[in-house]
Amino acid sequence: MSAVSYGMVVDTRTCVACAACVIACKTENDVAEGFSRDWIFTATSGSFPNLEMEIRSERCNHCEDAPCVSVCPTGASHYGPGGTVQVTESKCTGCKACIAACPYDARFIDPRTGAIDKCTFCVHRVENGTPTTACQEVCPTKSIYFGDLNDPESEVSRLLRTRQAYALLPDAGTRPKHFFLK
Amino acid sequence: MKRRQFIRVGSYGAAGAAVAGGLTTDWYGRYANPIADPGTDGDRVVPSFCELCFWKCGILAHVKDGRVTKIKGNPKDPLSNGQLCPRGAGGTGLLYDPDRLQKPMVRRDKRGAQVFEEVSWDDALGVVAENFERIKAEHGAGALALFSHGYGGSWMKHLFKAYGSPNIAAPSYAQCRGPREVGFDLTFGSGVGSPENTDIRNARCLVLIGSHLGENMHNTQVQDFADAIRNGADIITVDPRHSVAASKSRWWLPIKPGTDTALLLAWMNVIIGEGLHDRDYVEQYAYGFEQLSEHVKAFTPEWAYPRTGIEPDVIRRTARAMGAARPATLVHPGRHVTWYGDDTQRSRAIAILNALLGSWGRKGGFFIPSQVSIPPYEYPGYLPHDDQAADRPAPSDYPLADQVLAQGVCDATVPGVVGDSRIKAWMVYGSNLPTTLPDPENTYKAIQELDFLVTVDVLPAEIVGWSDVVLPEATYLERCDELFAPWWREPYVAVRQEVVPPMYDSKPGWWIARELGKRIGLPEFFPWKDSEEYAKTRLEAAGLDCDVMRADGVILGEPAPLYFEEGALPEFYTDSGKIELYSPKLAALGFDPMPTYDHSALEEPPEGYYRLLFGRAPVHTFGRTTNNRLLSEVYRENEVWVNRDVARRWGLEDGERVYLQNQDGKRSSFSAPVKVTGRIRPDAVYVVHGYGRRAPKLRFVHGKGIDDNELITRYKVDPIMGGTGMNVNFVTFLRADDLEVAS
Numbered sequence: 001m002s003a004v005s006y007g008m009v010v011d012t013r014t015c016v017a018c019a020a021c022v023i024a025c026k027t028e029n030d031v032a033e034g035f036s037r038d039w040i041f042t043a044t045s046g047s048f049p050n051l052e053m054e055i056r057s058e059r060c061n062h063c064e065d066a067p068c069v070s071v072c073p074t075g076a077s078h079y080g081p082g083g084t085v086q087v088t089e090s091k092c093t094g095c096k097a098c099i100a101a102c103p104y105d106a107r108f109i110d111p112r113t114g115a116i117d118k119c120t121f122c123v124h125r126v127e128n129g130t131p132t133t134a135c136q137e138v139c140p141t142k143s144i145y146f147g148d149l150n151d152p153e154s155e156v157s158r159l160l161r162t163r164q165a166y167a168l169l170p171d172a173g174t175r176p177k178h179f180f181l182k
Numbered sequence: 183m184k185r186r187q188f189i190r191v192g193s194y195g196a197a198g199a200a201v202a203g204g205l206t207t208d209w210y211g212r213y214a215n216p217i218a219d220p221g222t223d224g225d226r227v228v229p230s231f232c233e234l235c236f237w238k239c240g241i242l243a244h245v246k247d248g249r250v251t252k253i254k255g256n257p258k259d260p261l262s263n264g265q266l267c268p269r270g271a272g273g274t275g276l277l278y279d280p281d282r283l284q285k286p287m288v289r290r291d292k293r294g295a296q297v298f299e300e301v302s303w304d305d306a307l308g309v310v311a312e313n314f315e316r317i318k319a320e321h322g323a324g325a326l327a328l329f330s331h332g333y334g335g336s337w338m339k340h341l342f343k344a345y346g347s348p349n350i351a352a353p354s355y356a357q358c359r360g361p362r363e364v365g366f367d368l369t370f371g372s373g374v375g376s377p378e379n380t381d382i383r384n385a386r387c388l389v390l391i392g393s394h395l396g397e398n399m400h401n402t403q404v405q406d407f408a409d410a411i412r413n414g415a416d417i418i419t420v421d422p423r424h425s426v427a428a429s430k431s432r433w434w435l436p437i438k439p440g441t442d443t444a445l446l447l448a449w450m451n452v453i454i455g456e457g458l459h460d461r462d463y464v465e466q467y468a469y470g471f472e473q474l475s476e477h478v479k480a481f482t483p484e485w486a487y488p489r490t491g492i493e494p495d496v497i498r499r500t501a502r503a504m505g506a507a508r509p510a511t512l513v514h515p516g517r518h519v520t521w522y523g524d525d526t527q528r529s530r531a532i533a534i535l536n537a538l539l540g541s542w543g544r545k546g547g548f549f550i551p552s553q554v555s556i557p558p559y560e561y562p563g564y565l566p567h568d569d570q571a572a573d574r575p576a577p578s579d580y581p582l583a584d585q586v587l588a589q590g591v592c593d594a595t596v597p598g599v600v601g602d603s604r605i606k607a608w609m610v611y612g613s614n615l616p617t618t619l620p621d622p623e624n625t626y627k628a629i630q631e632l633d634f635l636v637t638v639d640v641l642p643a644e645i646v647g648w649s650d651v652v653l654p655e656a657t658y659l660e661r662c663d664e665l666f667a668p669w670w671r672e673p674y675v676a677v678r679q680e681v682v683p684p685m686y687d688s689k690p691g692w693w694i695a696r697e698l699g700k701r702i703g704l705p706e707f708f709p710w711k712d713s714e715e716y717a718k719t720r721l722e723a724a725g726l727d728c729d730v731m732r733a734d735g736v737i738l739g740e741p742a743p744l745y746f747e748e749g750a751l752p753e754f755y756t757d758s759g760k761i762e763l764y765s766p767k768l769a770a771l772g773f774d775p776m777p778t779y780d781h782s783a784l785e786e787p788p789e790g791y792y793r794l795l796f797g798r799a800p801v802h803t804f805g806r807t808t809n810n811r812l813l814s815e816v817y818r819e820n821e822v823w824v825n826r827d828v829a830r831r832w833g834l835e836d837g838e839r840v841y842l843q844n845q846d847g848k849r850s851s852f853s854a855p856v857k858v859t860g861r862i863r864p865d866a867v868y869v870v871h872g873y874g875r876r877a878p879k880l881r882f883v884h885g886k887g888i889d890d891n892e893l894i895t896r897y898k899v900d901p902i903m904g905g906t907g908m909n910v911n912f913v914t915f916l917r918a919d920d921l922e923v924a925s
Binding site for chain 2: 013014016017018019020022023024026027028029030033034036040044046047048049051052053054055078080081086088089091120123124127128137138139140141142143
C-alpha cells in the first residue's frame, strides 16, 4: 500500500442533487460532449406520503482491487498516485474490457480519442498543489470530501470514523475507496 | 446476474495482473504513465459575477488562448464563497451557444413569421430611434414601455427614465416575488429583497412553504440550507410534492394545494393558544397582538385538517417545534409566490408567524442586512415622468403595488382592456414574455396591437420572433455592467468585467443604451466613454480602489451588527413604527387587516383533471438556460410528475409521452414523458418550467417537453398588489401515441 491513499466521501444527507459536480468536472477535465465522469443517483423508497430519498454524487470508486486494472491487456488502466486508478490514453486500445469489468459503470470511450475516460480524482490538481478535486471545490453544499484515507487526521478518515458510512457493491470485492455517509 | 458473474471472473484474474502490471509503469516497463493534465487552467483568470440566474454570485473565469475554459466560484465573494451552482459552472454553455443572436436584424414579414434581414448596428438603431421619436411625438413618452429582466437591464431602465417613460416593468415583480415583498413590508416595514435576508445557516427550525431549495439553486441559500442540515435543524417542508428539500426534512406536510394560509392560521392558533410565542418581543415590537389572538381563535388544527389534509396532531407538533427553537425559527418567505391570487395575504401570514416567533432581527431568523453606499453617477437629472404608468386604470387599483405590473403593461397595449389604449411600443430586454406572462395568446394579441417592438437579447427566444428589430446583446462574460452592491450579511461591492470581447456582432447593453440615447436626443445622459469608466467614476466617488476591484472582483465593506442582540436597531418602517400584526393600512384600504382563509374560493379540479404546478430544476433558470447544451447534459427535457395511483388508473407508464390539455381546452404544443412517482399528491401534476419551447431557432431545446405557461390561460389577480396567481389551472392527459395515430 502506498503511503497516501486517496479516497472520497460524499454526504448524502446534505447533497441536493444539483449536479454542480457534474458540470464542474466536465469543464475542469474537458470531458467529451454527451459524457460525464460523475453523475447523480437518487433512490426513492416508500410510497406517498411515506417516502425516503437518498441522493448520491457518484463516480469511479478508485478500487484497491480494481477489475479494470486487472483486465486491461495493455496496462493503460493502472494504479496511479495515491492508489488512484488511472488510464494512460496512449496505451489504451479502446477494447472496452474494463467497461465490462467495472461494477460501477464508471467508464466510457471518449469519442474524440477512442480511448477510455473516467474520473481521475483530479490527480492533475491534487498532485500539483491544489488539494481539492473540481467536484469538491464547486459543491455548494460541501457534501464532497476528498483526502488521504491512510491519514487518521484527514477529514475523510474522521468522517468515516464518526459517521455511518457505506460503499457501493461491497460484495463485488473490489475494495472501493469511495464512501457515502448516511 | 450475468454481469455480476463476469465481474467475479474478472476479479479472480485481477490479483495476478495487478502484480504483473506493477504500480506505476506499463506492462512493457518502457513508458512511465504520465499524469495527464486536461489543461483547462486559464492563462488569465478574470473575476466577475454570474448572470445564469439573478443571484449574482462572484465567479473566476479562466481564459486560455482567448477562450473561456471554465468558471469557478470567487472565494472572496460573499454570495458564492468560492462555490457555484451547476448553472454558474456551466456559463460557457451560454457564451458558446451556437444558436446565439449574432447580428442586428430587422423584420421583413409579419410578426411571428421569423423572417428577418441582418442589418448594421447603425441601421438597426436608426430604425429604433425613428420609431421611438415618432411615437413619443404622437403619443408621449408614456406610450413606450420597457420589460426588463437581468442586471444588464439597468442601462435600458436608465434610458427609459431619461426619455420620460414611467412604464418600466419586470415580470419578477407581479409574476414572482411581488406579493412577498408587499406582505413583509406591511408587517415589518421592509421586504426581504434579493438576496433575501434569511439567516438559514443559523436556523434551528426551518419552515419551507412551497420553497424547493436545492431544486431552486440560489447558491448562498443552498449553502446555508446544507449548514442547517449539518447543524441538525428541525426542517419542516410544506409542499404538495416530495421535493428534494422535503427529503431532507424531519416533517414533510403534503398539503392540499391552495390551502397554505389555513395551515399558517392554525399554526398561529396553536402558537398563541399554547403560549409558544415570544411574549417579550411581541410586547415590545408588535402592534395588534390582541386582535390577532382573537382572530385566530377559530382557526384550530381541527378546523384546518379537512381543508389542508394535514392532521391536527402534525399541526400541533410542528407548531411546538417552531416554538421550541424560537427565535432561531425561520419561516421562509419563499421566492416565486404568485400562486392563488391571495398571495400577499399568505405572505402576510408567513410574516406574522415569524413575528410571533420573534425571528425578525434575530439569529437564525432574519438578519438585518447592510450595504456599501456608492454615490450615484451624476447626471443632469431625469426628466419628470409625464404621466402615471399605464399598467392599471387608476392608482387605486392594486393600491399597494409599488412596482409596475408587467401583465398590466401588456394589457394596456390592447385597446379597451385597461382604459384607453396607451402603449404603442415595447422594448423587451432579456425577458421572454410569451413564457413569462400568463397566457401567451394574450401576449401575442397585445404584440399585434403594437406599432413597434424591439428586443435586446442573447438568444433567439420566442419574443425575438415577434420583434420588429432584434438587437443581439453580448453575454455577461463579454461585458462590464453596473456595480452590484446588495443589502446582505456582509456589505460589499462586486464588479462585472469583460472576460472576453463580445463574439460575433453582439454589443454590451451599455453600448446599446448609449448609442440609442444619442439618437433620441439624450446624449447628456450618457457622458461616459464606456461602462468601465462609469463604474470607475462611481467607485472613486465612494473612495474605493479600482485596482483592487479589478483584481479581486469584490471589495468588502465594514460589517454591521446583524441581530438586535448584537446591536442592530429594531426599526420597523411601518406607519406605527411597530411590527403590524394587525394592519391599519390594509383595513383603511378595505382589505382584511389580518389574513383570513376562504375555502369556498378554492376551486377543485374537474373529474380527470389535476392541478398544474410548476417549479425549477437545479441546472436551469427556467427558459433562459434550457438551450444551454452543457447544462442540458444533466437535464434535457422536463417530465410530467404523475402520482403512481393516478398513473395506474390511466394506465400510464413511466416514460410514456403525453400532451397536457387544460380546463379551457388548451393543449400543450409538445409532449413530455411521464414520471410515475410517489413523490406527488394525486390531485396535482408538476413540471419544470422553461420547456416546450416554440422558438425554432433555439435549435437544441425547441420542441422538448411541455411549457406550463401556455396552459396558464387563467390566473387570479391579487387585489392588493396585482400579482398574477398562476397555480389555478387544471390539466388532463392526452397520450402522444393516440394523438399521433389520430393525425
